[in-house]
Amino acid sequence: MENGKFLKFEEKLLDNLCNIAQKRNYIKQDLYSKYDVKRGLRDQDGRGVLVGLTEIGDVHSYILDENEMVPVPGRLRYRGYDVNDLVRGFMTDKRFGFEEITYLLLFGGLPTKGELEEFVSLLANYQRLPEEFARDMILKAPSKDIMNGLARSVLALYSYDDNPEDTSIRNVLQQCLKLIALFPSIVVYCFQAFSHYHGNKSLYIHSPNPQLSLAENILYMLRPDMQYTPLEADLLDLALVLHAEHGGGNNSSFVTHVVTSTGTDTYSVIASALGSLKGPRHGGANIKVIQMIEDIKANVGNWEDDEELTNYLSKILSKDTFDKSGLIYGVGHAIYSISDPRALILKDYAGKLASEKGLSKEYNLYASIERLAPPLVIAKNNLGSKVVCANVDFYSGFVYKMLNIPVEMFTPIFAIARISGWGAHRIEEIVNSGKIIRPAYKSVAPRQQYIPINQRNCAK
Template sequence: MNYFNLDKSEETMLSMLSRMAEESGFIKPELYRKYEVKRGLRDLDGKGVLVGLTEIGEVHSYIMDEGEKVSVPGRLIYRGIDIRDIVKGFVQDERFGFEETAYLLLFGNLPDQKAQKEFEALLSLYQRLPEDFARDVILKAPSKDIMNTLARSVLALYSFDDNPDDTSMQNVLKQCLRLIACFPSLAVYGYQAFSHYHGNQSLYIHSPRADLSIAENILAMLRPDSNYTKLEARLLDLALVLHAEHGGGNNSSFVTHVVTSTGTDTYSAIAAAIGSLKGPRHGGANIKVVQMFEDIKSKIKDWEDEEAIEQYLTQILAKDAFDRSGLIYGIGHAVYSISDPRAVILKHYVSLLAQEKGLEDEFKLYTKVEKIAPEVISRGNTMYKTVSANVDFYSGFVYKMLNIPMEMFTPIFAISRIVGWSAHRIEEIANTGKIIRPAYKNVAPRRKYVRMNERS
């Protein structure tokens, strides 16, 4: 019998208890307004509740003009440098950019050639997993969710560290660099175990190569023949750069600060961040975008018919189509309104890969939905601000064109964001702040204790 199978009496009891738990957990929405609680730490005007300071990343989407907030095209800034300039720099040099970006986020400055080579050599050295780790930790307990495998693997690495609880800067940095270097192997091996044991596919375990970039290693380890084109590797590298950091306010980076502030070990802090990113409201949106487009493609015969696209998007918004959530996935963002700079950058290179893959028509469909969806949403008056495509709108299409399985979409996000998490953990430790403990107001009425024999 399956460990989690329940008999009828257990199911009945759990059903009753779950209803009780839900009722006891419900708080009237009007109380949030009464006590001016910013749910999700967001204001209605989108500015957000200030909970900390950071020098790592900045998300810029508006200016203040005579006391009023005015939306502007979005900017993403790493350590004071605009992401557009970072991308332009390594693309013009025909280099991979993720390792350079990692150095910048971790150490605050761009590396020179010598520092870059030394940093890449150190990451290559740290790529190796402990002996038999893949067999004993990953392959022996394959999960159907690769993020679960990733979190479990990170926690397991604690046991292989001779000094796991040392939170000195040097030790934490070493732990973070090891995790950045081995995340691709942990994620890809987790997928290969899933594919083999749950999908009945052949098992491929390719070792990472020291002469390859992180983006190249992901493709080489993921594919049976380890082959990839230059454009494929460059576009995956670009996606990693764009996802590496997004300010301290995104959920998983905030989790990293919160957990780090307790004084816990690196492995526990990063595992907590992985748990945050696993949530579909944070890391899984690009999967929903791909699924939504598969639905659109099956329902609309003529992809050039903008009227038909508009009608179907209206149905989605009205909860009459796709998953009936009322959401047009990949459109809108908690901070960006006029534009998401990551989506703007990615779109140009997506068009190049679509040409290489012979998927120009599908790319045109994406661009039409990107144009029409904000108009449909604004007419429905369901949003209080202008909306635009976010990075998830195109990243899922990129991964699909790279033949990356959907189960790996969020793990690739984690492979990238581990850099940002590491930088935020280091920043929290460097500032030796207090434990992060926000206030919650109790709104339950006072009651007296009732003896057992007097309860009805």
């Protein structure tokens, strides 16, 4: 078949097959209620269905009073430690925290000074990619999406591992530590390849500096001049800490448990988690916040006028402007109601960086939206007594923007942080050697009698 004729045939056939697929895969929505299906593994009141136990992370946002959910200020704990206390500890000491938090998540306790120094040294020695890996796996096939490039690179590292299928704790731990150390280089190199081959920009490939923290190395390798301020490095390190873990029920960590339960290798597990995080409902929300803020800046004349700002936010909610989704991105969370502790911490330090960068006016715009949007969201959606708050995505994109981190790297930065949590959850699943995770799906398809091929009607 000639190419032109085939393209027309292909287009017509795919349109028809798409219509058939949509029609034959639709399930009547009332059946979910009839069979009490926990869609999204959540109860009607929004509580997650209990499917496992973990000691790694704990998200707390309500108390039960006579079996009714009563919202309380959000709490996030890593291995039982309040994240506010952890942040206060390393910030007060004026040192980086991500490596310490990684140790805590993986091993269940805070390291001594000597243990932390040994651990940091180990990670530093794992930071160099295999010989020619950057050239052969990243530069020769630059991806238009950094998350896909990262996932592909993780799967490729399987081929460089002498014992990739060994699921003993010692081997899995070493694999996870190497991935934690390598993620910054892979992400930055994937971006540099994208920027050069798809954006016609100059190509910069800087080797990681073993004397720097993981957060510092991201900025060091990303920037052509390899320069950054102490406050920039501190804030990126803080963002990594706040994104490192969020309990076993978040989508990508749950994926880590699910895929680990099959007995597969570490590289397949982490690639699966990356695929989960890439989804805009999970890891890409801060990109939508940035896009929304840019739209607001372009359409609101006086950012300090509460009435004008409120009117425009109302238009966003009414699907009259921006992307017409009816969402104020960064406001509301599946778990937190009164407050997201990560957002509160990041907001405070974002203000300091905004002052350093001369962006206090824009920071104040974020603060005004955080103050004005929740009551609008509640009123628009008839939520009654429900409370909503700004979540961590509301400020994280602003932080990355102030750090001159390209928007294409926002979700990959999330992955650099969350690999620590994923590694901890993988090890926890193996140690407790549970059953393969297999929830039930009820078939509601009607019974059918087989029809010989020459008696069948065309699909409609």
